Amino acid sequence: MSTGNLPARLGERPLLPAEFDDALRARLTELDAKAATHAQDKRPKNTRNAYKADWNTWEAFCQQFQVPPTAATSGTLCAFVDYLWHRERRAYSTIDRKLAGVAVTLRLEPYRVVVDPEATRAARKLLKDYRRESEAAEEPARGRGKAPAMRLVDLQRIVALCDTDVFGLRDRAMLLLGFSIAARRAELAGLRLRNIRDDDNGLLVDVRVSKTDPRTVPVPFAANPDICPVRAWKAWQQAAQISDPNLYAFRRVHHSGSVQPQGLTPQRAGDLITAAGLRAGFEELFTGHSVRSGMATEARRKGKDRKAIAAITGHKDGSKVLDGYMQIVDQWDENDNALIGLM
CATH class of the missing domain: 1.10.443.10 (Intergrase catalytic core)
Structure with a gap:
C-alpha cells in the first residue's frame, strides 16, 4: 500500500492536487457526486424541471453536432452558446441558465463530470459579446423581459x-x-x-x-x-x-x-x-x-x-x-x- 497519498501528518507538507493518485481521485469524485446529488434533491421542483429541460436541449445539440454529452469542453460550450443565440434565438438569461443546468447535471450520476470553470467562463464571455453586439446593433430585446411591477x-x-x-x-x-x-x-x-x-x-x-x-x-x-x-x-x-x-x-x-x-x-x-x-x-x-x-x-x-x-x-x-x-x-x-x- 502506497503511503504517498495518505493525509499529511502534523508538520508535513500537504499533498497538491497534481500528486493525488487514482484511488484518491476516485474517492474525491464520488464525494463530489454525492454532494451534487444532495444539492439537486434539495432544489425546488421548478428548478429541477428547468435543469431537466436544459439537459434535453444540450442532448439535442450534442446529437446534432455528433459529440457526446459528456464532452463539455470550451469548444463545445461555446458552440452551444452560438447555437442557442443564432439558431434558436434564445434570450440571454435563458442561455446563461442552460449553461448552469448542463454543468449541474453533469456532476450527477451517471456522468460524474466536473466541467472546467475556464470552459464555462469562455462560453459566458462569448454570450456577453453576443449581447453587446446585439445592443450595439439596436436589435429588439429577446425574451419576455422583467415582469412589470404591480403597483x-x-x-x-x-x-x-x-x-x-x-x-x-x-x-x-x-x-x-x-x-x-x-x-x-x-x-x-x-x-x-x-x-x-x-x-x-x-x-x-x-x-x-x-x-x-x-x-x-x-x-x-x-x-x-x-x-x-x-x-x-x-x-x-x-x-x-x-x-x-x-x-x-x-x-x-x-x-x-x-x-x-x-x-x-x-x-x-x-x-x-x-x-x-x-x-x-x-x-x-x-x-x-x-x-x-x-x-x-x-x-x-x-x-x-x-x-x-x-x-x-x-x-x-x-x-x-x-x-x-x-x-x-x-x-x-x-x-x-x-x-x-x-x-
Missing part, C-alpha cells in the same frame, strides 16, 4: 374588479396575500393551510417552498379593508371550507364552483394573476412575479428600510435583484439623483 394603485383596481363568488374570493386572496409576502408564483402555489397562522395582529405566513431560505412573514391587517390581505384570506378560507392543515391554501375550483382538494401548479397561479390583470383592463401582462416586485417597489417608495424589505422578500444582503427594485425608486430620490434641485 399598489394597480392592485387596488384589480382586486376591486374580482367577482364576489368563490373564484373571485380565491383570486383576491391570492393577489393580496401574494403581494404582502412578496411571493413568487411557486411560493403561492406551495402554501398549505398549516403555513398560514392567525395572530392578534394579522397572520404569520411561513413560506416553506422557496428558491431561497424559508422565511416567516408577519402580515398585518390593512387600514383599508378593501385591500386587506388578512380579511381577504379569511373570506376565501371560509368560502372554500379549508380546514385540513395539510391541504394547499389555494386550490383548484371546478367550473361549477366546487373547491377541489388539489392545489394549483405554479404556472396556474401565475396565469390567474395575469388573467385578473387583463380583466381589469391592463394592457401590460402582469405575471406571478409582478406582485413580488410590486411589493418591494412600493415599500421602498414609502421609505421602508432595505433590510425590512429583504426580510419579507427573502433577498440576501447585496442582492442584485433587490438593488434593481431600489434603483427604480431611488432614481427619483433627491439624495440619489444629483439633478434634483440643481436647476
